[in-house]
Amino acid sequence: MKPLRHTWQVTLRHLRAIFRQPAWIGITLIQPVIWLLLFGALFKSIAHIPGFTGGSYVEFLTPGIIVMLAISSAGWSGMAYIEDMESGVMDRFLVSPIWRGALNAGSVAQNVIIIAVQSVIVVGLSLAVGGHFPNDVGGIAILIGVSALLGASFASLSNALALVVRQRESLIGAVTSITLPLTFLSAAFMQLTLVPGWIGSVSRFNPVNWAVQAGRSASTEHTDWNLVATRIGLLVVLLIVSAALATRSFRAYQRSI
Amino acid sequence: MTEMVVAQELRKTYPGEIRALAGLSLTVERGTIFALAGPNGAGKSTTVKILTTLTLPDSGRAWIAGMDVLAQPNRVRHAIGVVGQKTGCTPEATGRENLVMQGEIYGLTGRALDARIGELLERFDLVDAADRPTRTLSGGMRRRVDVALGLVNRPQVLFLDEPTTGLDPEARSELWEEIERLAGDEEMTILVTTHYLEEADRLADQLAIVDRGRIVAQGTPDTLKSELRGDAIHIELAETVDAARVESALRSLRGLSEIRAEPRALRARAADASSAIPAVLGALESEGVAVSSVTVARPSLDDVYLRHAGRIYRDIEEAA
Numbered sequence: 388m389k390p391l392r393h394t395w396q397v398t399l400r401h402l403r404a405i406f407r408q409p410a411w412i413g414i415t416l417i418q419p420v421i422w423l424l425l426f427g428a429l430f431k432s433i434a435h436i437p438g439f440t441g442g443s444y445v446e447f448l449t450p451g452i453i454v455m456l457a458i459s460s461a462g463w464s465g466m467a468y469i470e471d472m473e474s475g476v477m478d479r480f481l482v483s484p485i486w487r488g489a490l491n492a493g494s495v496a497q498n499v500i501i502i503a504v505q506s507v508i509v510v511g512l513s514l515a516v517g518g519h520f521p522n523d524v525g526g527i528a529i530l531i532g533v534s535a536l537l538g539a540s541f542a543s544l545s546n547a548l549a550l551v552v553r554q555r556e557s558l559i560g561a562v563t564s565i566t567l568p569l570t571f572l573s574a575a576f577m578q579l580t581l582v583p584g585w586i587g588s589v590s591r592f593n594p595v596n597w598a599v600q601a602g603r604s605a606s607t608e609h610t611d612w613n614l615v616a617t618r619i620g621l622l623v624v625l626l627i628v629s630a631a632l633a634t635r636s637f638r639a640y641q642r643s644i
Numbered sequence: 645m646t647e648m649v650v651a652q653e654l655r656k657t658y659p660g661e662i663r664a665l666a667g668l669s670l671t672v673e674r675g676t677i678f679a680l681a682g683p684n685g686a687g688k689s690t691t692v693k694i695l696t697t698l699t700l701p702d703s704g705r706a707w708i709a710g711m712d713v714l715a716q717p718n719r720v721r722h723a724i725g726v727v728g729q730k731t732g733c734t735p736e737a738t739g740r741e742n743l744v745m746q747g748e749i750y751g752l753t754g755r756a757l758d759a760r761i762g763e764l765l766e767r768f769d770l771v772d773a774a775d776r777p778t779r780t781l782s783g784g785m786r787r788r789v790d791v792a793l794g795l796v797n798r799p800q801v802l803f804l805d806e807p808t809t810g811l812d813p814e815a816r817s818e819l820w821e822e823i824e825r826l827a828g829d830e831e832m833t834i835l836v837t838t839h840y841l842e843e844a845d846r847l848a849d850q851l852a853i854v855d856r857g858r859i860v861a862q863g864t865p866d867t868l869k870s871e872l873r874g875d876a877i878h879i880e881l882a883e884t885v886d887a888a889r890v891e892s893a894l895r896s897l898r899g900l901s902e903i904r905a906e907p908r909a910l911r912a913r914a915a916d917a918s919s920a921i922p923a924v925l926g927a928l929e930s931e932g933v934a935v936s937s938v939t940v941a942r943p944s945l946d947d948v949y950l951r952h953a954g955r956i957y958r959d960i961e962e963a964a
Contacts, residue, residue, distance in 0.1 A: 389751070396745045404736040407777070475730025479793065482696040482728075484721040485749045643659075644699050 393486045397493020401467060402500065415460070415501065419509045423452050427516065430576065439578055442519070442607075449513040450530055450603040451575030453506045454595060457538035458570070460505065461498045462562040464542035465549030468494070472553060472640075481641060491546050491633040498542040499535045506531040521608045529605035529615065536622040537598040541566075543629035550636035553643070569595040574603070597621050646674045647707075648801050648833040649695060654704035655857075656690055664690040665701065666857035672801075672850070675831040677823065679848035681838055681945070682953075687857040688837035689729065692805045695835070696726045709800050722750065725799030727790050729806045735779035739770055739789045742778060743796060750797035764792040768822070784815030791822065802826065804836040808843060820846055841945035851945070853952055861952035865945060872943040872951060874901070875917035877924065879910040882934035893931045897923050902951070911950070 405411050427445045434444040471477040480490060510520070510527055520527055549558055570576075572589050573596035579587045590596040601618035604611045649672035656665040665687045672678040680688045693699045695706055697717040706713040708720045733742050740761060747757040765771045768788040778786055787807065794802060804823065808816040824847065826832045838844050844851050845865045852862040861868060887905035894903050894912065899920050902913040910928075914920035917940040928935055 392748055392753075396748045400734055400737065400741075400745060403741065404734065407736045473730075474735065475728045475732040476734055478698055478728050478730070479726065479732035479746075480749075482698050482721060482724070482726045483746070483749045484718050641699050644693065 390486045390489060390492075393489035394492040394496065397485075397489050398496040398500075399493075401494055401497035404467070405497070405501075415505065416508065419452065419456060419505050420512060422456065423448065423509055423512050424516070426452065426576065433577065436581060438581055443517065445513055445516055446518040446607070447578070447603075448576065449509060449518055450606060451573075451599055453509050453530060453534050454537060454573075454598045454602060455570050455575055456505050456509065457502045457534035457598075458541045458566050458595060460501055461538035461542040462545050462566045464494055464498055465545035465547075465558050465562075466555070468546050468549035469553065469555055469558060472549075477640075478644075481637065487637050488630070488634045490637070491543055491630055494546055495539045495542045495630070498538055502535050502538045503531055506534055520606050522606055522610060526606035526610070530602035533598045533602045533605075533619060533622060536619070536626055537594055540594065540622070540626045540629040543626070543633040547629070547633040547636040550633075550640040553640070569593055572596070573599050575599050594622065594625055647671050648674045648709055649678070649707075649835055651691065651695060651706045652704055654691065654694055654701045654706065656694065656699075656701045663857055665694075665704075667704070668854070668858050670852055670859060670862075672833055672835055674833050675827060676849040677827045677834045677836060677847050678850045678852070679836050679838055679844035680852050680854050681841055681844040681949075682854035683839055686854040688839075688854050689805055690857075691854070692726075692803050692835070692837055696724055696803050697721055722797065723800045725794035725797060725802045727794040727802070727804045727807055729809065731778075731786055732790050732793060733778040733786055736777055738775045739765070739778055739781070739792075740774045742789060742793060746793045746796045752796065760796060764795060768792050784811055784818070787811060787815065787819065788822075791819070795826075799832070801833045801835065804834065806837055806839065808838070808840070816843075823847060841949065845945050853949055855949075855953035861948060868948045869943045869945065872913065872947050874913045874915040874943075876941045876943060876947050877910075877912045877914055877917050877921065878939040878941065879912075879924070879928075879935055880937040880939075881908045881910065882936040884908055885933050890928070890931060890933060893927050894924060897927060900924065904950075913947075 423445070427448055430448070431444050433439060434442070434447070468477065514520070545558070545562060548561055552558055552561070572586055572593050574590065575595065579590060597618040601615045605615050649670070651668060651670045654665045654668045657663045668687060668691055670678070680691060682688055694701050695708065695713060697713060697720055700714065709723050711719045711723065713720050733739070737745075743761045743764065744757065747760060752760060765774050768791065770785065770788055770792065773781055773785055778789055781789065791807070807823070808819055811819065820843070823834060823836065827834050836847060848865055850862065851865050851868060852859045854860070884907045885905070887907060890905040890910060891903050894900060897920070899916065900912050900914050902911070904911045912924070921938060921940070925935060925938070
């Protein structure tokens with residue numbers, strides 16, 4: 388009971404903070420439009436490359452954009468921690484009997500909610516510009532689910548990192564230098580049969596690629612359920628490890644202050 | 645059990661060989677206000693961080709209401725309230741929302757929580773401001789929300805880390821009255837840190853002066869002041885002088901003690917300042933030193949600090 392109550396309070400607090408910033412809501416809603424339409428137009432002719440089998444490029448791109456948006460919003464999760472450290476809120480929580488796991492879980496829950504909303508917008512847009520989702524709602528739900536799983540891990544890792552580095556600049560540097568390369572070392576924008584072999588090899592160990600592949604396979608024709616299941620399994624393990632790390636990082640933070 | 649806070653030989657060094665605490669011990673009795681005074685960097689905040697379970701000492705032990713701070717941090721957390729140096733309010737949330745969350749953290753729910761929050765809002769004169777985001781409140785009001793947050797769980801021991809820093813004089817004296825009321829009516833034990841000696845003088849039943857990570861003097865403000873005999877004489881000089889030469893010129897004067905010369909100022913103590921001053925001025929004149937002002941004061945905590953820490957409080961503050 389106590390962990391749930393605490394987690395709910397932390398979630399509520401994060402949601403409140405973002406919903407009271409109209410500019411933030413605007414940016415969050417517009418981002419999916421920009422990415423999907425911009426990338427869709429820019430790389431449209433990829434679908435004409437010999438060997439490309441993904442149907443229209445927008446259709447192929449949709450899962451990639453959903454996963455990319457998930458990690459790019461969740462990656463910044465730690466910024467809220469740093470704000471809390473600066474304002475004194477973090478210290479107030481840490482001298483209280485709040486369950487430490489709730490501080491991460493609540494932040495993750497808020498990120499998952501944002502990811503779900505953004506993903507629904509991308510799917511809607513994709514449908515509007517002619518995309519198809521043969522597996523209907525079930526496939527779309529799995530796509531959004533794997534993005535949320537990956538986003539939850541990224542949010543946890545970002546929170547853990549924030550507790551260790553305690554500096555905005557360090558966190559910004561780390562997040563930008565991790566999320567973008569991981570996105571490009573995956574099948575988010577390009578079919579892996581068409582990329583250099585080494586990228587294909589690296590991508591097998593890339594959680595972003597796990598989510599892209601599982602999400603794309605689940606939402607398009609000829610779903611490889613075996614691939615979907617194993618990737619979801621891997622993402623669950625990653626989330627457990629990340630969440631444990633995020634909760635433990637409070638010790639590192641408390642030792643250093 | 646009347647010892648509500650006990651710290652024993654606390655030591656802590658931060659990375660880079662920054663020694664924050666060098667064996668600090670203290671005891672606070674139930675229902676009293678204990679002030680830790682000293683300049684920035686003296687170790688006051690580190691002491692509070694350790695006692696409130698925020699961080700760990702390198703060595704030493706501490707107890708709150710008989711509970712071991714290092715071994716039972718979560719039990720200690722239920723027994724304490726903390727008002728930190730920084731605000732601690734979530735800026736986007738209203739005062740009420742901040743208080744609800746704080747209450748839930750301590751296991752208060754439903755009607756009991758509503759009642760407690762109503763009581764605190766009333767008490768801190770926040771009823772009208774309760775539903776505004778705390779970001780939009782004045783500094784004094786936000787500070788009152790902070791104190792209310794620290795009291796939600798009816799703590800046995802309340803920690804206030806520099807509670808009045810940055811407040812205007814009116815807000816400061818209102819907060820002082822509230823702190824006194826808490827200790828008086830509710831028998832709460834309060835540990836307050838401050839770098840305003842005036843604040844310590846006004847509030848504290850017991851005062852400890854901290855310097856370089858340890859307590860250098862302790863007692864009631866009156867005892868500490870009465871240890872100093874006589875009046876303090878402070879003379880501002882019109883020009884920069886050789887401090888050693890001025891000191892030696894004054895040393896022969898009768899009834900004058902604790903002479904400390906600085907390049908442009910001079911401090912001394914005299915049993916009866918009004919009769920000592922003519923002689924002092926005479927001696928300075930014969931040394932060719934021009935005087936720009938003379939002040940005489942009854943002993944203050946500044947003087948206590950000067951005596952025990954061997955440094956002048958204001959100077960350290962300015963340097964910090």
